[in-house]
Amino acid sequence: MEGVSVEATAPPANVYEGSGQLSVAVPIPGAHAAHTEVIVTPDRLRVTAENKYPQDEQHYHRRDWTVGTWRLDLELPRRVDPQRAKATLHYGVLVVMAPVSEQGSGESRPTVS
Helix, strand or coil, X not given: CCCCCCCCXXXXXXXXXXXXXXXXXXXXXXXXXXXXXXXXXCCEEEEEEEECCCCCCXXXXXXXXXXXXXXXXXXXXXXXXXXXXXXXXXXXXXXXXXXXXXXXXXXXXCCEC
């Protein structure tokens, strides 16, 4: 597809709060939990995910997402407790949840399940 450039290295994110939890939902099509890293600090979320879906030999008529590495570095709107953060990846959507907490400290790397 000439004239169309898709350089989607920073995925969109929905950030929402409920029941004392701050949640971030990130669509990362084709990524697997084993190739996804999440880092949570009290005021920041960093996500790196690799999509390894083979697309090199395809003739595309439309291409809205691509293979490669996705990176998200997001300032959180509220402080959280990184030590109690959880991350799940289902149907191409990564959801990271952490309790809102002014006392949160340090950094965690929750296992993506």
